[in-house]
Every structure is written in structure tokens, then in C-alpha cells.
Amino acid sequence: MCTRFLWSSEGSPGAGTVLVGRSMDWSDDTATVLAVRPRGVRRESTPNTPGDPHPFTWTSAYGSVVALMYGQAVVDGVNEAGFQVSGLYLSESDYGERDGDRPGLELYWAIQCLLDRFGTVAAAVEWLENDNVQLIEMDLGDKPGTGHIAVADPSGDSAVIEFIDGKTNIHHGPEFTVMANSPVYDEQLKLQEQYPAGGGTQPLPGGVESPDRFARAAYFSAMLPNTSDPREATAYAFSVIRNASAPFGTPDEAQRPEVSTTRWRTVTDLTQRRYFFESTTSPNVVWIELSQLDFAxxxxxxxxxxxxxxxxxxxxxxEFVPVQ
Known part of the structure; x- marks a missing residue:
């Protein structure tokens, strides 16, 4: 369920056009809409969990464009600083028994919180490490909302953030460019060593399981030619994330619960502040120019x-309209 990769178009982290490609794989239609959210909005971390022992509030310092799954849960987006966040499914996630001494953050609001508050990967990682935030699991549709998070910024910096056994586990650095679903990230990296992008000799897998998609995204993103043309770079990024998608009819969730049909894909240009969205049920790609939006x-x-x-x-x- 979902794949993500980060790529800099001129060969080294932050050089040229920096892009993130991600797919959203899910068991049913996600009814996803896009939203523009301005600066200066006060939000609450646990609005759907009345009586939580340690909620907190914040005011958005950055405006953002986000994808709302079921029209409610933020699962992907980018802010005006070019800081990008993606949420992907991870069945092994365990946020732990609710600890009232830790600030609680509902899963629905985790990605929005990061987009609202931070302009760089380093700043977001520092907060997650030092403030000891605890995610609160919430259902997405009819499935538990257990997931891990990837963040990226225009410098090419990256982090993969998991919550295992109630603890936050972070892989931070520009080398952590690819992410899929199960198993946990340390094991994904070990599996990757079997394939060409990780130095191995095993043939590149063609299946839709998480390790297969991880391997293809890592290999094909590493093989992309350099380019200084943002338009060309976007096309290259789309070619990789489409290759790591799951076609209709392939998943068998009874046997492989981490596999679902790809419902949509995004490619985010962190350098130009441009957000592309492609639904697998529509023949068209749409995009948003953050430079043309008023986030005041x-x-x-x-x-x-x-x-x-x-x-x-x-x-x-x-074409956006005010929320009613």
C-alpha cells in the first residue's frame, strides 16, 4: 500500500529539480480531494479524542496544499517552503498505550501538523526526537490507520519516521530516498541489498508486494538520467512512480494485506513549489502552482x-473554491 521516492534531477542531493513521487494504494476508492490551507490557522491535536490527557494546539506558520483522503485525513502534501510530507501504510506500526505525559497527535492531523510548523526536514526531526510526540491511531475508512511518515525538503534532505513498540524510530539523511510498506524500514533496507540498486545480483522483481515496489523504485530512480529541465524531470519522476504502482485486479488482500490497488499518484516539485496529482480513474494530470496561491x-x-x-x-x- 503505497510507495515513495525522492530524487534530485542533477545527480546530487538538492541539485537541479528536487522531486518526490508517491503512490496511494488502498482497498477501495479514497474519495480524495485537494485543499489549500493558509497560514495563521489555530489547530487542535486531538479534536476527535475528547478528554485526551495531553492535547496541544499550534498555529500554522506555513501555508500548504494537501490531499485529503475521504475528504478528511491529510495523507500527502507540500507547504510553501517546499517541505513535503507523505503518509504510507505500515501494519507493524505500534503507537503504544496512551501515555498522558506525552503530547498526543491524532493520525488525521499528523501530516498537517508537520506541514504547518516546519520548513525543513531537520527542524521536523528535531521536534519529533525532543518533544516525544505520540500518535493516536484512527481508522481510515474500514481499516486501522497505522502508518509511517516520509519528509523531504528542497535541499534533498529526507527522513523516514516510524512508530514501533510505542517509540519513534527515525532514519534521517539524504540517502533515505525510497520507502514502501512492510516490513519495517530497517528490514526494507536489508532486503534492498539483494537487488542491483543495493549492490546485489538478484533480478529486479516485477510483483506488487512492498519489497518488490521498493526495489523497483530504488533501481529506476537511481537509473534516471540527469536533467536541468523541470518539465523533463517531472516526466522522469512520473515514469518511476507509475512503474511502482499496483494495477487494478492484482492485489489479493486475504493473502497479502500490505498490497492494494493504486488509486492515485502525486509528484511534488519541491524546487518550483508545484504539486501534481494523477488519479488512476482519470486520463488527466492536474497540478497546482503554490507560487500563485495566497496563503496570507x-x-x-x-x-x-x-x-x-x-x-x-x-x-x-x-479552480479551487472556498470551503463551505
Missing amino acids: PGSPELVLDLVAEPDRVGNVTG
């Missing part, structure tokens, strides 16, 4: 309903 405090939150109007195409920055 007091600006309305905006929404773009791609469920009701799936045939939109191209630059849709001006």
Missing part, C-alpha cells in the same frame, strides 16, 4: 473536488 493569514481555506469533477486537466490553481 485570514485567507479562506480552499478545496478542489476531483471526485465530483474528475475530468479537470492541467493547471487547476485557479
